Amino acid sequence: MSEYLVDIQHERLSFFTPAGEVKALNDVSIHLNDGEVLGIVGESGSGKSVTAYSLMGLTAYPGKLVGGTIDFNGHRINDLSEKEFRKIRGNEVSIIFQDPMTSLNPVYTIGNQIMEVILLHTDKNKEQARARAKELLELVGINEPEKRLKQYPHELSGGMRQRVMIAIALACEPKLLIADEPTTALDVTIQAQILELMMELKEKLGMAIIMITHDLGVVASMCDRIAVMYAGRIVEYGTTDDIFYNPKHEYTKGLLKSIPRLDAKEHERLVPIEGTPIDLLNPPAGCPFAPRCSNCMKICLREMAPVTTFDDVHYTQCWMNQKEQMEREAAK
Amino acid sequence: MGKYILKRIALAFVTIWAVATITFFLMNLVPGGPFLSEKAISPAATKALEAKYGLDKPMAERYFTYISDAAHGDFGDSLKQRGRTVMDIIATKFPVSAKLGGMAVVLALCVGVPLGVLAAYKRGTFIDSLFSVIATCGIAVPGFVICTLLLYVFGVKLQWLPTLGLKSAQSYIMPVVALAAYPTSYIMRLMRSSMLDVLGQDYMRTAKAKGLSQKVSLFKHALRNAILPVITYVGPMLAYTLTGSFVTEKIFTIPGLGGEFIKAINGRDYTMIMGTTIFLATIMIVMNVIVDIVYKLVDPRIKLK
Amino acid sequence: MEKNPLSFQLKLNPDDFLPATDEEKEGLVVMRDSVSFWKDGFRRLRKNKVAMVCLFIIIIVMIFAFIVPAFYPYSYEQQIQGANNLAPMQYSAKEMEQIAAGEKVFPHFFGTDKMGRDYAIRVMMGSRISLLVGIIAAAIILVIGSIFGSIAAFAGGWVDLIMMRIVDIIYTIPDVLLIVLLSFALKAPLKVLAQAPGFGWISVVGENLISIFIVFALLYWVGMARMVRSQILMLKESEYVTAARALGASSARIIKKHLLTNCIGTLIVTTTLQIPSSIFTESFLSFLGLGVAVPMPSLGSLASDAINGLNTYPYLLFIPAAVISLIILSFNLLGDGLRDAFDPKLKN
Numbered sequence: 001m002s003e004y005l006v007d008i009q010h011e012r013l014s015f016f017t018p019a020g021e022v023k024a025l026n027d028v029s030i031h032l033n034d035g036e037v038l039g040i041v042g043e044s045g046s047g048k049s050v051t052a053y054s055l056m057g058l059t060a061y062p063g064k065l066v067g068g069t070i071d072f073n074g075h076r077i078n079d080l081s082e083k084e085f086r087k088i089r090g091n092e093v094s095i096i097f098q099d100p101m102t103s104l105n106p107v108y109t110i111g112n113q114i115m116e117v118i119l120l121h122t123d124k125n126k127e128q129a130r131a132r133a134k135e136l137l138e139l140v141g142i143n144e145p146e147k148r149l150k151q152y153p154h155e156l157s158g159g160m161r162q163r164v165m166i167a168i169a170l171a172c173e174p175k176l177l178i179a180d181e182p183t184t185a186l187d188v189t190i191q192a193q194i195l196e197l198m199m200e201l202k203e204k205l206g207m208a209i210i211m212i213t214h215d216l217g218v219v220a221s222m223c224d225r226i227a228v229m230y231a232g233r234i235v236e237y238g239t240t241d242d243i244f245y246n247p248k249h250e251y252t253k254g255l256l257k258s259i260p261r262l263d264a265k266e267h268e269r270l271v272p273i274e275g276t277p278i279d280l281l282n283p284p285a286g287c288p289f290a291p292r293c294s295n296c297m298k299i300c301l302r303e304m305a306p307v308t309t310f311d312d313v314h315y316t317q318c319w320m321n322q323k324e325q326m327e328r329e330a331a332k
Numbered sequence: 333m334g335k336y337i338l339k340r341i342a343l344a345f346v347t348i349w350a351v352a353t354i355t356f357f358l359m360n361l362v363p364g365g366p367f368l369s370e371k372a373i374s375p376a377a378t379k380a381l382e383a384k385y386g387l388d389k390p391m392a393e394r395y396f397t398y399i400s401d402a403a404h405g406d407f408g409d410s411l412k413q414r415g416r417t418v419m420d421i422i423a424t425k426f427p428v429s430a431k432l433g434g435m436a437v438v439l440a441l442c443v444g445v446p447l448g449v450l451a452a453y454k455r456g457t458f459i460d461s462l463f464s465v466i467a468t469c470g471i472a473v474p475g476f477v478i479c480t481l482l483l484y485v486f487g488v489k490l491q492w493l494p495t496l497g498l499k500s501a502q503s504y505i506m507p508v509v510a511l512a513a514y515p516t517s518y519i520m521r522l523m524r525s526s527m528l529d530v531l532g533q534d535y536m537r538t539a540k541a542k543g544l545s546q547k548v549s550l551f552k553h554a555l556r557n558a559i560l561p562v563i564t565y566v567g568p569m570l571a572y573t574l575t576g577s578f579v580t581e582k583i584f585t586i587p588g589l590g591g592e593f594i595k596a597i598n599g600r601d602y603t604m605i606m607g608t609t610i611f612l613a614t615i616m617i618v619m620n621v622i623v624d625i626v627y628k629l630v631d632p633r634i635k636l637k
Numbered sequence: 638m639e640k641n642p643l644s645f646q647l648k649l650n651p652d653d654f655l656p657a658t659d660e661e662k663e664g665l666v667v668m669r670d671s672v673s674f675w676k677d678g679f680r681r682l683r684k685n686k687v688a689m690v691c692l693f694i695i696i697i698v699m700i701f702a703f704i705v706p707a708f709y710p711y712s713y714e715q716q717i718q719g720a721n722n723l724a725p726m727q728y729s730a731k732e733m734e735q736i737a738a739g740e741k742v743f744p745h746f747f748g749t750d751k752m753g754r755d756y757a758i759r760v761m762m763g764s765r766i767s768l769l770v771g772i773i774a775a776a777i778i779l780v781i782g783s784i785f786g787s788i789a790a791f792a793g794g795w796v797d798l799i800m801m802r803i804v805d806i807i808y809t810i811p812d813v814l815l816i817v818l819l820s821f822a823l824k825a826p827l828k829v830l831a832q833a834p835g836f837g838w839i840s841v842v843g844e845n846l847i848s849i850f851i852v853f854a855l856l857y858w859v860g861m862a863r864m865v866r867s868q869i870l871m872l873k874e875s876e877y878v879t880a881a882r883a884l885g886a887s888s889a890r891i892i893k894k895h896l897l898t899n900c901i902g903t904l905i906v907t908t909t910l911q912i913p914s915s916i917f918t919e920s921f922l923s924f925l926g927l928g929v930a931v932p933m934p935s936l937g938s939l940a941s942d943a944i945n946g947l948n949t950y951p952y953l954l955f956i957p958a959a960v961i962s963l964i965i966l967s968f969n970l971l972g973d974g975l976r977d978a979f980d981p982k983l984k985n
Contacts, residue, residue: 097537097541103535104538105557106632107557120544168542296656298655346806351815358822472917477958
């Protein structure tokens with residue numbers, strides 16, 4: 001077993017649809033220590049959510065793990081039965097989803113939905129569970145917790161609902177919290193509040209967080225490490241400083257360039273990344289980003305580059321970088 | 333909420349009144365009055381009958397008299413069944429139909445709901461396809477075909493079940509099953525699609541992420557949401573069993589209100605036709621209102637509106 | 638010595654590191670073609686075997702209902718002496734004599750009824766009536782419902798409010814009761830009207846049938862009206878229209894392109910499903926004796942007449958029953974198939 005809290009090695013995952021095999025994850029490796037915050041950044045379809053869901057066994061039908069190993073908190077996830085999964089879900093690892101409006105069941109009270117997970121994984125009785133639920137609501141900054149316990153989801157605002165989701169996720173003090181685009185559906189000001197809350201709770205409870213988002217602004221403030229994903233692969237990985245101040249992969253550079261700046265002049269155009277993502281039904285043999293890359297070389301179209309490491313954290317998979325590094329080595 | 337109830341009840345009253353009015357004027361449209369095709373009666377006798385039934389008074393007066401009488405439950409005497417009032421006949425025959433209809437509704441719910449859930453759960457499998465076929469047949473095949481089919485197979489050929497009347501417990505089986513066929517199929521399909529809809533919702537994913545077992549997810553989280561559209565259907569279903577009874581009672585010779593209504597039509601018993609129409613319409617409309625209100629109570633999303 | 642660092646370590650061709658041309662890049666990007674709404678829909682419909690079979694069945698039935706009777710040697714009201722209650726494919730004594738004498742006697746595929754009328758032709762005519770009622774009724778409902786619903790949706794304000802309240806009331810009225818009542822009440826007036834010149838066809842078709850159409854026109858369009866109204870309202874506010882406007886499209890173009898394309902799919906499905914519903918109602922009424930006038934047969938009335946002889950002549954009941962069930966089932970399944978094919982939201 002691995003010494004990491006999360007150790008994913010060369011994961012490959014595909015969706016076997018009527019149209020064919022959609023290769024959603026193509027050799028993804030991630031590791032995370034206790035208490036660390038990892039950000040996974042990428043556009044829609046890059047595989048960031050799929051990676052996180054596979055950790056909890058929440059991969060939607062018809063998805064299947066095709067290769068690699070996933071270790072979490074001493075469990076070999078590949079080998080877990082559904083029954084064993086149920087023991088760790090909501091308990092050792094929790095997840096909060098993107099849309100708080102639809103993630104809560106509209107016909108049951110908030111109290112019921114929080115107590116449900118407490119009663120499931122702990123030995124507490126009903127009163128104790130209720131007390132704990134109230135405690136959790138206070139923890140996540142919801143006022144009048146007594147009143148809220150009896151209310152229904154539609155009576156709360158979006159921001160409050162997301163706080164409730166966080167309360168449910170933290171109820172059993174998990175070692176890992178996965179946050180799948182937790183603030184995308186919320187107002188910017190609420191966004192800031194929720195992120196602040198998550199950092200506070202991380203400090204208090206010492207849990208690790210995997211933050212999935214397409215928003216670079218979110219990862220800048222929160223994460224220790226960042227993985228940039230594209231078309232089912234990690235194209236660059238490093239510390240937050242590495243990624244923001246020293247990006248090595250063209251895609252990462254493109255993402256950073258495309259962020260609209262407050263100090264940009266009025267007539268300055270936004271800089272998108274040209275081209276469209278590839279079809280995952282027929283992924284190319286080479287680098288998936290090749291068609292959109294300004295540095296694309298012939299070899300990029302044929303095969304995937306090996307990993308180029310820059311220090312013990314920062315790495316990328318890119319022929320340009322590989323070439324430059326080999327030239328540097330040769331020059332020594 | 334209170335406002336909604338009042339609005340709903342008001343609408344119901346207006347509709348009942350509309351039905352009564354339409355019924356009255358339609359019946360009086362028939363030229364020559366109700367005694368036109370009676371075997372030769374002398375003009376004097378006709379006049380006397382007309383006076384007795386108040387048919388010699390002006391239309392407007394007759395209308396108001398009729399409506400106010402009807403509001404008190406007085407629909408006059410039956411024109412064909414001497415010596416009995418319409419209300420009297422309704423009071424004896426309706427409980428029979430109600431009993432059959434009630435049993436059919438219960439059967440439809442008890443069979444339709446679980447089968448619909450099962451079909452959704454086993455989506456895409458053979459069971460799902462099988463249920464889908466059965467349900468489609470149940471909806472498409474007209475009531476009289478189902479009745480006669482059952483009658484022929486179980487009553488005439490196999491002779492397992494009685495075909496006439498309601499004397500024994502077994503004689504209830506075929507009419508109730510025949511009456512329940514359409515609603516059961518409808519509920520099966522409704523429940524299935526509602527369930528599939530619910531199973532695709534985000535909160536079902538949350539339930540799984542919490543570590544809940546499939547059983548708990550299905551019965552606690554999914555069912556409670558999926559059953560709501562079925563509750564809305566109960567109103568129309570009750571209305572259906574009342575009209576379905578016309579055919580069922582005719583074929584199985586059951587002494588219920590449906591059969592009585594058909595008899596009245598074929599025998600041109602005007603007062604009976606009018607009274608039964610208004611009575612049945614009132615029942616249907618009232619049932620719909622009750623179901624609507626119950627639905628609003630059951631769905632917490634609507635509580636506060 | 639100048640070593641090429643690349644070829645040494647990774648056994649790579651230095652040419653590999655030349656920049657790739659645009660054509661080489663494009664070769665990798667495989668875009669799936671986008672299809673037009675109609676082509677896509679019809680393609681999916683054709684793939685749906687059940688729906689295609691049903692369409693085929695409907696066409697066959699229509700051929701038998703509308704075309705074959707013109708060439709059939711028997712007519713639906715023709716009573717053949719001595720040929721009462723023949724079983725399917727049976728010949729009467731008289732007919733046997735004729736065959737023996739060398740004459741050709743067209744077989745009675747479905748036998749004859751108690752009045753000696755060939756049953757096959759009666760079933761075919763009955764199908765014709767049922768289909769006609771279904772289609773005409775659906776057409777009436779489509780027209781009235783769409784007009785009413787569109788007006789309400791486009792007008793808005795208190796016009797919409799009043800129109801919708803009327804719809805609410807009509808919706809709550811129990812339809813079957815009213816049909817029965819209307820059929821009954823209009824019988825005599827229509828009989829009178831049928832005497833007037835130019836209205837003779839009323840007695841051929843039957844007063845009851847006219848009443849059925851009148852009731853459909855009065856009551857059944859409300860569901861369609863509501864649907865059309867909600868479609869139009871939805872589209873009025875929708876993003877398609879806003880986007881199209883932002884791109885400078887004129888109102889007429891917007892209506893034509895977006896509203897119609899989105900609406901029409903739903904309209905086709907609803908109308909197709911309305912046909913079996915109307916046939917269902919007509920057969921129900923015919924069964925109760927409130928349908929077409931004798932001797933014109935309807936599948937429902939044929940079934941009703943056959944009940945008394947169920948013991949001895951079961952085929953007299955089951956043939957029309959089977960045919961009507963087949964018609965209704967086929968239309969229902971075809972409607973379901975259309976809905977699956979043309980409702981883009983259900984695409985998986």
